[in-house]
Amino acid sequence: MPLQNAVDTKLFIGIDIHKKSWSVSIRTESFDHKTFSMPPDPDVLYEYVAAHFPSHEISATYEAGCCGFSAARYF
DSSP, X not given: OOOOOOTTOEEEEEXXXXXXXXXEEXXXXXXXXXXXXXXXXXXXXXXXXXXXXXXXXXXXXXXXXXXXXXXXXXX
C-alpha cells in the first residue's frame, strides 16, 4: 500500500469577490502558495487549482455577500 503524505493534502483558498476581478490566496497546511488577482470566473480558478494541486482536499472561503456562494460551491 503506497504511503500518502498527509502534510500537504489540504488546500485552503480564500476569495475576495469583486465584480471585475477576484483576489485569491492559496495555501496548504505547511506553506503559503501565492496571492493573486484573476478574472471573476470560477472555471479559471478551477483549472489553476487542478493543474497545481490535483490531489488536494479543497476548502474554499469567501467574503460574506451575495456573489461568493457560487464560486465557493463550484469546488
